[in-house]
Amino acid sequence: MERPAWAPRSIDVSVPSVSRIYDYYLGGSHNFEVDREAARKAMEFLPGLPKISQANRAFMRRAVRFAVGEGISQFLDIGSGIPTFGNVHEVAQGARPGAHVVYVDHDPVAVAHSQAVLAGNDDADVVAADLRKPREILDSAPVRRLIDLNRPVALLLVAILHFVEDADDPYGAVAELRDALAPGSLLVLTHASYEGVPLPPERAGGAVDVYHDIRNPLIMRSREEIARFFEGYDMVEPGLVPMPHWRPDTAPEDEDPYAFSGFAGVGRTA
Amino acid sequence: MNAEPDGPQDRLRRFVTIWSRAVFPVTTTSSTRPEFEEQLLPLARRLSRALRARAFDADEGRAVGAALVEAHCTDPEALSRTLDCVDAYLVLYCGGDADHEDQRARCARLQHAMAAGFAQALRARTLAEQEAIARAALQAQGVVAQALHTTEARFRAVFEGAAIGIGIADLSGNVLQVNGALLRMFGLSEHGMRGRNVREWTHPDDAPQTWRLYDELVRGEREHYHLEKAFYRPDGTVLWTNLTVSLLRDADGDPQYQLALMEDTTERRLLNLRLRYEATHDALTGLPNRSFFFERLEKALNAGEGQRFGLCYLDLDGFKTVNDSLGHAAGDRLLVEVADRLQACATAPGEMVARLGGDEFVALTTGPDTPRKVDELAGRIMNALLAPIRVDGRELTVRGSIGIVEGPAGERSPAEVLRSADITMYRAKSAGGNRFELADPEADARAITRHGLTTALPTALDRGEFFIEYQPLVHLGDGSVRGAEALVRWLHPQHGVLGPDRFISLAEHTGLIVPLGRWVLEQSVRQAREWRLLHGGDEAGPLRINVNLSPCQLTHPGLVQDTVEILERAGVEPDALCLEVTESALIGADDDLLKPLRRLAEMGVDIALDDFGTGYSNLANLRRLPVSVLKLDRSFTQSMQQFPADPVDLKIVEGIVSLAHSLDLAVTVEGVETGAQAEQLRILGCDTAQGWYYARPGPPERLHELALVDATG
Numbered sequence: 001m002e003r004p005a006w007a008p009r010s011i012d013v014s015v016p017s018v019s020r021i022y023d024y025y026l027g028g029s030h031n032f033e034v035d036r037e038a039a040r041k042a043m044e045f046l047p048g049l050p051k052i053s054q055a056n057r058a059f060m061r062r063a064v065r066f067a068v069g070e071g072i073s074q075f076l077d078i079g080s081g082i083p084t085f086g087n088v089h090e091v092a093q094g095a096r097p098g099a100h101v102v103y104v105d106h107d108p109v110a111v112a113h114s115q116a117v118l119a120g121n122d123d124a125d126v127v128a129a130d131l132r133k134p135r136e137i138l139d140s141a142p143v144r145r146l147i148d149l150n151r152p153v154a155l156l157l158v159a160i161l162h163f164v165e166d167a168d169d170p171y172g173a174v175a176e177l178r179d180a181l182a183p184g185s186l187l188v189l190t191h192a193s194y195e196g197v198p199l200p201p202e203r204a205g206g207a208v209d210v211y212h213d214i215r216n217p218l219i220m221r222s223r224e225e226i227a228r229f230f231e232g233y234d235m236v237e238p239g240l241v242p243m244p245h246w247r248p249d250t251a252p253e254d255e256d257p258y259a260f261s262g263f264a265g266v267g268r269t270a
Numbered sequence: 271m272n273a274e275p276d277g278p279q280d281r282l283r284r285f286v287t288i289w290s291r292a293v294f295p296v297t298t299t300s301s302t303r304p305e306f307e308e309q310l311l312p313l314a315r316r317l318s319r320a321l322r323a324r325a326f327d328a329d330e331g332r333a334v335g336a337a338l339v340e341a342h343c344t345d346p347e348a349l350s351r352t353l354d355c356v357d358a359y360l361v362l363y364c365g366g367d368a369d370h371e372d373q374r375a376r377c378a379r380l381q382h383a384m385a386a387g388f389a390q391a392l393r394a395r396t397l398a399e400q401e402a403i404a405r406a407a408l409q410a411q412g413v414v415a416q417a418l419h420t421t422e423a424r425f426r427a428v429f430e431g432a433a434i435g436i437g438i439a440d441l442s443g444n445v446l447q448v449n450g451a452l453l454r455m456f457g458l459s460e461h462g463m464r465g466r467n468v469r470e471w472t473h474p475d476d477a478p479q480t481w482r483l484y485d486e487l488v489r490g491e492r493e494h495y496h497l498e499k500a501f502y503r504p505d506g507t508v509l510w511t512n513l514t515v516s517l518l519r520d521a522d523g524d525p526q527y528q529l530a531l532m533e534d535t536t537e538r539r540l541l542n543l544r545l546r547y548e549a550t551h552d553a554l555t556g557l558p559n560r561s562f563f564f565e566r567l568e569k570a571l572n573a574g575e576g577q578r579f580g581l582c583y584l585d586l587d588g589f590k591t592v593n594d595s596l597g598h599a600a601g602d603r604l605l606v607e608v609a610d611r612l613q614a615c616a617t618a619p620g621e622m623v624a625r626l627g628g629d630e631f632v633a634l635t636t637g638p639d640t641p642r643k644v645d646e647l648a649g650r651i652m653n654a655l656l657a658p659i660r661v662d663g664r665e666l667t668v669r670g671s672i673g674i675v676e677g678p679a680g681e682r683s684p685a686e687v688l689r690s691a692d693i694t695m696y697r698a699k700s701a702g703g704n705r706f707e708l709a710d711p712e713a714d715a716r717a718i719t720r721h722g723l724t725t726a727l728p729t730a731l732d733r734g735e736f737f738i739e740y741q742p743l744v745h746l747g748d749g750s751v752r753g754a755e756a757l758v759r760w761l762h763p764q765h766g767v768l769g770p771d772r773f774i775s776l777a778e779h780t781g782l783i784v785p786l787g788r789w790v791l792e793q794s795v796r797q798a799r800e801w802r803l804l805h806g807g808d809e810a811g812p813l814r815i816n817v818n819l820s821p822c823q824l825t826h827p828g829l830v831q832d833t834v835e836i837l838e839r840a841g842v843e844p845d846a847l848c849l850e851v852t853e854s855a856l857i858g859a860d861d862d863l864l865k866p867l868r869r870l871a872e873m874g875v876d877i878a879l880d881d882f883g884t885g886y887s888n889l890a891n892l893r894r895l896p897v898s899v900l901k902l903d904r905s906f907t908q909s910m911q912q913f914p915a916d917p918v919d920l921k922i923v924e925g926i927v928s929l930a931h932s933l934d935l936a937v938t939v940e941g942v943e944t945g946a947q948a949e950q951l952r953i954l955g956c957d958t959a960q961g962w963y964y965a966r967p968g969p970p971e972r973l974h975e976l977a978l979v980d981a982t983g
Contacts, residue, residue: 013407020403023403025298026298027297027298027342027344027345028344028399029395029396029399029400029403030399030400030402030403030406031403032403050298053298054298054299054300057300058300058302060300061300061301082403082406085299085300085342086299086300086301108410108411108413108414109403109406109407109410110406111410112405112406112407112409112410112413113402113403113406115406115409116402116405116406116409128413249302249304249305250302250303250304254303256295
């Protein structure tokens, strides 16, 4: 079959999409009623989902700035979704004009939207590809054009790995990407977990079920399991921690309790 | 900037801090709160100015409301908290010294304008984002559709270009789509295929499981099946296919469609049928051939209890003559006509006609009532042959001999039945032909023995199963033993001792008579030599040995040479040997045939004319035959066993003896059983005699004893 791996049989906007649900959490209107319905249902179980999403965005922003501070000027953001605001290219290019950014998503609507947003930005592009097939990402034209794999890259896997089931070998995919990166590259990662959620797991499990029902299973992993994604990386201080604890700009105590759900970390290849 | 404590700037900053603290928790910005506060500061300044401006400008309030949306305060709660904040603290921190009552009114109007500005901006942003996502969705759909179109175009090309027929139907059997190859196979237009249902396509040749498999598939109990299936084309012809049907399921695994792949096997099947036809039918007449007939016969013989069969085995009388005189082409045309007529005789169910080969045909009838039916069948066949057959402008009369075998199924093998029919047919033929005979177990047995002997003959000689008995020839004048006739016997492993009447004619047919005859001659001559050594030559001359020559041996070119060699090898004089030839063998004999006999006679070998008086001898012919002895057939002497003998017989014998003697021929009589007979024949002038009165045929030693008795007696 020569159908691109990312291309679904058809674009069915009557099926909820995790990118558009995420956008809804972030107050955006890049979504349809089915997405909002699913989001509202998940929020019935886990009302803090918007806060968790916001914390992800805030962490990413800090991590990108950190990467720029480390001298990195190329960013590969896999699972970029629908860039509502505060996207990697805004942050990175804000901090370092001319920084190269490639977004990757397997949701064709997200890809089309990114293309619209990035129109006229020569230093940023988007690839329709799947994290489960790293080779397709690395071999894509935008990556070849904008990312020099002989120099350090910041690889962002923000809020994506918890959508890859073990059967699809997320560890293998992450390792394959790692092996393609030059020394000094950074892995920026967040992952959902029952740990840190200010609710009993049974409650949070309701939200997980919602994602299961929309055929985008949400895989909650333990800190230990998440740490394994950093195999071959040296953890950057302060290691794998709840998002507000990662190099905060403001006192973490001021943060919403939901922001502490799941883990975030940055690793550096030797 | 003036930041003196409690100065206007400081008061403004305090307002902004309160504002940002109130709103930040309900924003979705990724900025930090201090950053967010910096974003609000210019907005607070605008509000402050609007509050204190000489002329009130509601647009400032609207602009601030819109800016909130810009700063990602899209949650209505952010507006609510902002208005609360403005209502409570704007006049307090930014009002300055002016009339507070008037500022309160302005502040209220500002809030209205902010709310309107916020709502307008949020509406605009929402619509813009909705439009953006809708456009993205549409564009993505286009991309996917393009990709799908490419793959679909490829699949369509495969679908349309495939050499095998492909069809898709829903689970109710409604045909949804078929490709060109399938339409061509069916000989249908696309229009003709529209609205058709798979279930219409039943065919009488459908295998029993065909529709069961179909039902299982559409119920989702079976993923696919494969079978051979026939379809009717609109023109009534039949399409044979290798059909594979698969169940197509949707993404959820629910049965959705059925997919049929079919390969046109009509031609191949026809070829197979043709090959099968050719393998089972006679090329000349088109009748079923031997192997097909055996198949059917076997089936009939294996039919259940109560079933019977009847078989007519037909052989044309004198067909060889037609072939020989008119040529094979004419013979073939005759056979074709005969085949056609026979075919018309066996048209009832369970009946068949086949050609076994040559001019041999069989007709088979089956069922419970074959005794009557086979009789009628044979009658029809005889009738069918009555009318002359016209070949090459000649009217040929065809006759046939039929052997009928009838019996219950389950007793005999096809080969046994056919042999019985063959034997019976020969019986009809030897009874004169143009008739039918019913198989008879005894006649069969005789024929089977005969057949068995024929096949056993060639090896019998090698195995030494033959031996010779000798019957003395006695001189009637003095009763002395003058010699003996050698009579060959066959010690058959199963049937015991068989006389020459049982096998000589078989040996003649098979040609074995030549080596067998030579063997008899050798043995007899050797025996003659032994006697000669034992008895020497007494006054009556040496003991002679009589050996029979069959007609076949007579014409064998090696006769003279073989005989001479045998005599020389044994050291026996030719005059010790008498060769007996039947009268019938010499009837009409020409000089060529007589030449070897004449040669032998010249050498001194006696030639006896055996069974004299049974044929229609031309007495005048006797003169030119190289014969020295007449052996009178036993029929002449039988009446002399009684006394007085038949006077006519006496006259005849007397006449023959007188004739013989006048031609210088000696007379020997056979079958002498009584003393009266012997005496009578002596009186009539016969020279020698043989018969039970003297001795039965026996081993050579017996003759020796007799000769001794004779010598001493």
